[in-house]
Amino acid sequence: MFPSYLEQAHDLCFLNHDILVELLRSGEKNKIFHQQINFLSEEDKKLLEQSNDIFEWFELTGRKLEYVETLRRTVFQALLSDFLHFIYESLSCSRKEKLTVAYALLRKPIQENLLLLEIMAIDINDFSNKLTENPLALRAKNYGGIEGHTKRIQSVLKVLGEEERFNADYLAQLRYQKSEDGFDGICNKSMHLFTEHKKIKTENMNINQIFSGSESKQTQWHFLYSRLPYLIFYARRLIEHICGTFSKTDPSYLNNIEYRVMAATILWYPNVEDRYKNDNLDKFVDSTVNKLEKTFLDAGKNKPSKKDILRVKDSGVI
Structure with missing residues (x-):
């Protein structure tokens, strides 16, 4: 049974989640993720009608700024929706005592979705170029390890004006470092029956997570609800910032x-x-x-x- 003393923490996580759901719903309703395109000539219009891809048309007509902005709005909407689906399901699984599934679902949104949102917030041109020419360059492993992630997060915190409240080193550690005080280790163990990295190597006579008893579940719950409120608060501030560049709230x-x-x-x-x-x-x-x-x-x-x-x-x- 889900511990009653964690209800407040669970509700706090969902409060941040639900605020972002409303942001997404309202943004879709008010079409803030749409980019208005003005034709400069009849030739422009004809080229678009003949093109199979609006991004191809942007390149043909030299509309770099509109290309980037349309890409930014389209990707942001999809990334946010995907992020919220995973967070919702992770929290729901935790509530149902399915902690291995909860941690497995958490890895992608906090490591990958947030990474792309951070890049969009601090260097949209870099994001656009990589997504267009080499999407694999946007994988988390290509950002310089913990030091690279920390540097990026520091830039984000400066943009958000949140350098006092959050610590970039700690945010990077929680999301990417295989340590006792981090999600990467337990998320990987939840996703794989056997792990070989020296910091999370599967013990002899064991299979990751499948033998978790009551005591293990309590520990997993305590860790989850002592760290996730911090992470999801940061995610909400980041997402609100990006959304505010589309339309003022x-x-x-x-x-x-x-x-x-x-x-x-x-x-x-x-x-x-x-x-x-x-x-x-x-x-x-x-x-x-x-x-x-x-x-x-x-x-x-x-x-x-x-x-x-x-x-x-x-x-x-x-």
């Missing part, structure tokens, strides 16, 4: 959802067991507390009590 709406997530994050962390806490998570939560407290003070109110934080989580109103 009402600032009051963005503030409302940000306040809700911050409050839910503050309420989540005290329930994380001490052995699963660390300086990076402490910094993330402390910074979030400071941001929410500053919002209250700027509004002419006292620092929020627990009752206030509970109210904000449900309403998004300061």
Whole structure:
């Protein structure tokens, strides 16, 4: 049975997920992922009618900027949808005690989907060129190992203005490093019955994950729900940033959802067991507390009590 003490963490993950689902739904409804094309001449129009591929037409007519922008919007929509499907199924499997499946499903969205979204956020021309000429260059293994991933994430955090709240080294470690405090090892073990990398090598007389008992499941749940809220919060901020370059969202709406997530994050962390806490998570939560407290003070109110934080989580109103 799913532990009741993890309900809050599970709900926090789904809160971030559901906000992104609404972003995608609203974007599709309002056609913000569509790119308007203006014909410069009748010849332009005829060339498009004769072409089998709009991207071929962009090249024929020298429309580099429109090529890149159309590609960016089209790929972003598809990547986001794919990311959300995997996160949803992973969380749902965790809720049903299918932890091996939950971890197996988590690997692609946090390693690959987020990678492409990060590249789109910091260098869309590099992304466009690689996708057009050599898509395999966009594989995670081609980005310089942990150091390369860290450097990219640092650039993203600078763009997001989130250098204080998040740590690029830790985000890279969680997603790509085969360590005890990282998803890559357990995700790989969940995907493969046997693994040979020295840090996750299958033990003698064992087959990865299939003998997990109650104690192992508890450990897997604790790790998942002490780390995923941090990762998915970062993913939401990244995705909201990219989407904001397509169409401006009402600032009051963005503030409302940000306040809700911050409050839910503050309420989540005290329930994380001490052995699963660390300086990076402490910094993330402390910074979030400071941001929410500053919002209250700027509004002419006292620092929020627990009752206030509970109210904000449900309403998004300061």
